[in-house]
Amino acid sequence: MTSVPCTYPGWPECFGNPLERTTHATDTIKRPPNPPVIKPSLQDHTHSIRILRGRPNISTEQVDYLIQPPQCAFQVTCKRAIATRKCFDCIKFDAQRSGHYCDACFQVRHPKTRLEHKWTYLRDEVDSKAEWIQHIIHHNGEQECLELGDVLDLTRSIITVAANASNEPLEVRVNQAMDDIESIDAGVRRLKGHVNHSLRTQNLTRADAAKKIQDAWKLFKARKLFRQLIRSVYERLEDPVTGKVYYNKRTETTQWSKPLGLGSEDYVPVKRIIKTAHLTLEHAARYIQRTFRSRQARAKIRALIHRVYRKVRDPATGLYYYYNKQTGAVSWTKPKLLGSDDIYADDEKPPKQKSKTKQKPLTPEVAVIRIQRMYRCAAARKELRALISRVYIKIWDASRGQFYFYNTVTQVVTWAKPKWVDESELMSPRAHQEFIAREEDTLRRQKLEAIRNSSSDEAAQFLQRLVRRRLARRKLQKMLADIYEAILDPTTGQYFYHNKKTGDVSWSKPTLLERNALG
Structure with a gap:
């Protein structure tokens, strides 16, 4: 069958055949738009979005490093402290060939009178993102320098052409153009010098930058303290002839010249006034x-x-x-x-709104109890965040360009940030180790201080508890040695432990059990 064109009165020919442009009734229904396409490796670092990911892949060496961080191999002044440096010249003196030092042992073994050794800091994380940004900045600087060089060459050629055209009738315009070009050339040369200077300057490391900021802050505080001391010692008195004289209240001497570090002449100590809002x-x-x-x-x-x-x-x-x-x-x-509100989808049920009832005024006793409850809840949340920050540490993944989180208790890694804490509250492996070491040192000092300040009766009780604990530990080790036996596995060459009473076997050695006790 041949299609017969359908025409309507007044139908323009430019619109074509209306039958070919008809659509089904179902086509007019609005369909939901296609979802945005993004790579599964991307993630919003504000943690407002969660994209499904697998478990982060970390090597066995990284797991061993997290479970057992490197310790000081020499232990000159410390006792199994966390290692922070590695000396390449002292490796031959170490039985383990590691050359690891803590800060205290490194200062003792490397005095200023000794020849300099080659050493470096142990870095537990590498901020590849920051290094890549520095590389991009350096590359852009080089590219801008080359572009400025091309502009200089172009301006030089224009200057030579304009200089040869001085005999033309438009000599005034040419001279004006030459002046403009020379000013442009000087500006471009100045910009090129700035770019070259920025390329020659090296970026500071984190340790150097922190040291520089600390030195600047200490210098500022020292200057401020010195100025306060000078102003507390000197007093300005007016001479009728010259109009000024400085009097030292300590030495009771006078001088015409202003003391160094006194500061401005019209210095008046400003008292800080706490303003309270008194509204009408x-x-x-x-x-x-x-x-x-x-x-x-x-x-x-x-x-x-x-x-x-x-x-x-x-x-x-x-x-x-x-x-x-x-x-x-x-x-x-x-x-x-x-804000905190959200849009509910078609398959989500909005929460039931609570009926608003007028609340009666609270009595003073009920109000005090409610305030106490709110304060205790806030203190409990703060303590919970501190506990979570002690358990979890954040580690930078250079391949994905983001942090993953490691649980030091369960030894589980995950991409999801723990609840109740922000990413800024979590510590890196090195900071976490230093924090734990400082905390253990503080507890040890508190125990020693309590022992030193204790009375004779308390000291006797402490010694009794110590002896009883040691006897109980030896008795428990003897009981475990009678129950367990160590058996060598010929396939793996490792020992596993067999319980003679229950018949259970395990690769892990029981707690408080010594290898020598099994024979």
């Missing part, structure tokens, strides 16, 4: 009105966002993304103006 009834009413209006404005903005945005579930990843009905843009991140 009118100002307080205006403040309450502004607060109420800003709250209403935020509520209206959130209502507008609820009408414009739509939350859609991605069937591939199971995550939700946000679709703007007006612009058609999609994003994984929630609109910022929503």
Whole structure:
């Protein structure tokens, strides 16, 4: 059958055949937009988005380093302290061939009178992201320097052409152009010198930068303290002839010249006044009105966002993304103006709103109890964050360019940040080791101080507890040696432990059991 063109009265020919442009009724239904396509390795570092990932792959050496960090191999002044440096010249004196030192032992074994050794700091993490940014900055600097060199060559050629054209009738314009070109040439040369200077300057390491900041801060505090001391000693008196004289209250001497470090002539010590807001009834009413209006404005903005945005579930990843009905843009991140509020998708049930009931005024006793409860909750949350920051450490992954988190108790690694703490509150492996070492040192000093300040009766009780503990440990070790036996596995060449009573076997040695006790 041949198709017969259908025509309508008044139908323009430029619109073509209307039958070819008809669509089904189902095509008019709006379909949800396609989800945004991003790489699965990307992650929002604010942790407002979670993308499904597998467990981070770390090598056996990294796990061993996390479980058993390197210790000082020489132990001149310390006792199994955490190693922070490695000396390549002292490796031959170490039986383990590691050359690891702590800071105290390194200072003792490397005095200023000794020849310099080759050593380096032990780095537990490498910020490859910062190094890559520095590389990009250096590369851009070199590229700008080359571009400025090309501009200089171009201006030189223009100068030579303009100089030869001085006999032309447009001599005034040419001279003006030459002046402009020379000024441009001088500016470009100055910029090129700045670029070369910035390329020659080397970026400081973290340790050098921290030391430089500390030195600057100490110098500032020393100058401030010195100026305060000078001003407390000297007093300015007016001479009727010259108008000024300086009197030393300590030595009771006078001098015409201003003492070094005294500072400005019109120095007057400023007293810090703590300002407290004393609002009148009118100002307080205006403040309450502004607060109420800003709250209403935020509520209206959130209502507008609820009408414009739509939350859609991605069937591939199971995550939700946000679709703007007006612009058609999609994003994984929630609109910022929503704040703590969120948009509920079609498959989500909004929470039931609690019925608002007017609350009776609280009595003083109930108000005090509620304030105490709130304070205790805040203190408990603070203590919980401190406990979590002691257990978890963050480690930089150079391949993905982000941190993963290691649990020092369960020895589990994960990409997900622990709850209740921010990423800035977690420590790196080295900082965590130093924190634990300082804490153990503080506890040890407190115990020693308590022993030194104890009475004769308390010292006798402490010695009795110490002897009883040692006898109990020896008795327990003897009992374990009678129950367990060590058996050599011929396939692996390692010992496993057999319980004679229960018949259980294990590769791990029981606690408090010594290898020599099994024979």
